[in-house]
Amino acid sequence: MIARVRDELVTINGETMTKYELAVRSVIAQTVKSGKPRDLKVLLDLLGQYGAMPQVEAAEEARAQGQAVAQKLMDYFNKTNDIDPLDATAVDRLNELETRLVLGCAHCGPKLRDNWKTADYRARLERYGGSSIHKSVLNSRPEGKSG
Structure with a gap:
């Protein structure tokens, strides 16, 4: 019941929100007015106990x-x-530099990219993850892009 109520939408003063958000806002407003933060803790504990925290949160x-x-x-x-953390940072920078060099090579870059498209490479990628160069390329791309 709590999950159903939590996700149910209501519109207050032209603003649409879930009942969960409305309840939290109401309790926060009451807590500010009354100076009793215990009320907010009770609400959040109750919602947390019954799995009412939204899945994204x-x-x-x-x-x-x-x-x-x-x-x-x-x-x-x-x-x-x-191990000095600065050494790890230096190694990461070196990996990025080597990645740019290899992928920038007119001979190596296209061959490497073609290799990444093969079924064998994709299978290994699923099982073990990619090579350090492949990971470096993936980490340098905007989210949602693959390579």
């Missing part, structure tokens, strides 16, 4: 938490293996 929160964990792991790995 939940996905973003999970992604951010995953990135934080990954960063902590990398920091620990770098510290225990005496």
